[in-house]
Amino acid sequence: MYNRSDIQKQKLIYQQALASQLITAVIILNDQLRIVYVNPAAEALLIKSLYRLYGTTTELIFANTSINAKRLQQLLNTGQEFTDSDVVITLNKSHRFTAELTASPVEFENSPHVLLELKQIDHQKQISLEVFQQQQWIAGRDLIKGLAHEIKNPLGGLRGAAQLLSKEIGIEQQEYTSMIIEQADRLTNLVDRLLGPNQLPQIHAQNIHSVLEKVCQLVDYSHDTSVNLKRDYDPSIPLVECDHEKLQQALLNIVNNAIQAIDKENSITLKTRIASNITINGKRVKLAVEISIIDDGPGIPSKIQDTLFYPMVSGRSNGTGLGLSIAQTLINQHHGKLSCHSQPGHTEFMIVLPLKQPASKDINTREEK
Ligand SMILES: Nc1ncnc2c1ncn2[C@@H]1O[C@H](COP(=O)(O)OP(=O)(O)OP(=O)(O)O)[C@@H](O)[C@H]1O
Ligand SMILES: [Mg+2]
Structure with missing residues (x-):
């Protein structure tokens, strides 16, 4: 038979080890909304050690985001957890990232705490944005190609007709047919560029x-x-x-x-x-x-x-x-x-x-x- 307190000890060891192995950044705030624990993933994400962060508030980390003291306090009061999917965190000019944040209530030593889980999502976001932009670009290109073809065909006829006409009319009216030919050529040139490399x-x-x-x-x-x-x-x-x-x-x-x-x-x-x-x-x-x-x-x-x-x-x-x-x-x-x-x-x-x-x-x- 296993001893209950042994299992309890074992459980604590695993829990501590797990927190330090997690890829998700974990931040724990006490009932004063001050940081009392960050796991190594959070230290890496925030580029600060637990010793530097201990006892500080999250105000600077979440400046200009949807996460503020009022919401965190509300969570402590009501126990209602929340998730925000696009939190843009700016730590300094060169360190800015987008994260998904889940805030939930936890209890440690009979006192309410807040557990913040942060998952950086820039990479996935970038990939889906690229795929979306690529699809939009293909759709736009196809539309323009179709349109350009439709313009190009009658343009050829228009130019040919103006050329024929210029042979039938007097020299003083040829100014007009030359203008038609010139503008048709300009449009053909533009349409060719619109059609892109063929x-x-x-x-x-x-x-x-x-x-x-x-x-x-x-x-x-x-x-x-x-x-x-x-x-x-x-x-x-x-x-x-x-x-x-x-x-x-x-x-x-x-x-x-x-x-x-x-x-x-x-x-x-x-x-x-x-x-x-x-x-x-x-x-x-x-x-x-x-x-x-x-x-x-x-x-x-x-x-x-x-x-x-x-x-x-x-x-x-x-x-x-x-x-x-x-x-x-x-x-x-x-x-x-x-x-x-x-x-x-x-x-x-x-x-x-x-x-x-x-x-x-x-x-x-x-x-x-
Ligand atoms: N390095 C840059 N710095 C500032 N603006 C830029 C730069 N590169 C592109 N742009 C902007 O992007 C616009 C689009 O560029 P694009 O080459 O597609 O067209 P364009 O230069 O206006 O015309 P075209 O190349 O067909 O003669 C430019 O008009 C310019 O305003
Ligand atoms: Mg250009």
């Missing part, structure tokens, strides 16, 4: 830095004023399977935007890194290259940040708003991902490309969908 990529193993250097060269040739381009390359990156012309085009569109946004004193940094075991548009990839184009200019206007990659979204008075949408199509053709984080003084576009492309059969099936 050829499948020609995939070869490439040195990613040669592609980037080519972009730098083109930038040098095509801009009168010199652009301060910095390199932060990881020379150990192996060859990457890609279509170098398409990748170059995507990079140029992004770099040109940065050049248009920045001033003389600003700079653009091209950075490369290797990444392992990451998720691209919901799919797991073993090895990938991350190419970042970073500038210290004014940042992307906040009103277009959410729709930045949609066609015809522009913050410039003379922009067509197609550069980034085309860049995204090109990167998607490589089964990669294009994302952007921007705030004044730091705008970063990141291209993530798998080192190896799926077999060409898969590429064709995807494109045909």
Whole structure:
């Protein structure tokens, strides 16, 4: 027979060990709503040890969130637990995360306490956001493609008819038919850009830095004023399977935007890194290259940040708003991902490309969908 107090002791040992093994961050507050315990996961999440946190309130941790002393006190009074799924915790400028928080009442030594369980959810959130954005982008692209086709066909007829007409009329009226032809050509050009790249990529193993250097060269040739381009390359990156012309085009569109946004004193940094075991548009990839184009200019206007990659979204008075949408199509053709984080003084576009492309059969099936 087991002794009851032995079992009790054993239970305590397991409970203590469990709290320190949990991935969920656990914080315990006493009836004065002061921290009396945090497990190692909470210490890691809050980047502070139990000794630093002991006896403090949670005010700073949960500043500007839905969790406040009033709600916690109510929980102590009523015993009613609650869960908040999107608590954005900002500990300092560089440490910000989203967590799911459950607060429940517990009793220790006959005194009511509050048990807070925090689970960081940024990663899952990011993945589902990416999948959602990808689906939205495909739906938008299909709609525009359908529309562009419908516009393009009659445009050809319109142009042909104007050409025929110009042969039948006098020289002074030809001004009008020339205008029709000119505008039809302008529209055809726009529609062609809207339809996006229409050829499948020609995939070869490439040195990613040669592609980037080519972009730098083109930038040098095509801009009168010199652009301060910095390199932060990881020379150990192996060859990457890609279509170098398409990748170059995507990079140029992004770099040109940065050049248009920045001033003389600003700079653009091209950075490369290797990444392992990451998720691209919901799919797991073993090895990938991350190419970042970073500038210290004014940042992307906040009103277009959410729709930045949609066609015809522009913050410039003379922009067509197609550069980034085309860049995204090109990167998607490589089964990669294009994302952007921007705030004044730091705008970063990141291209993530798998080192190896799926077999060409898969590429064709995807494109045909
Ligand atoms: N690095 C950047 N800094 C600030 N704003 C940017 C940056 N990159 C893009 N933008 C903003 O995003 C908008 C959309 O860019 P996009 O390349 O799609 O179109 P565009 O440059 O306006 O026109 P297009 O490239 O078709 O000539 C730009 O108009 C600009 O307002
Ligand atoms: Mg552009």
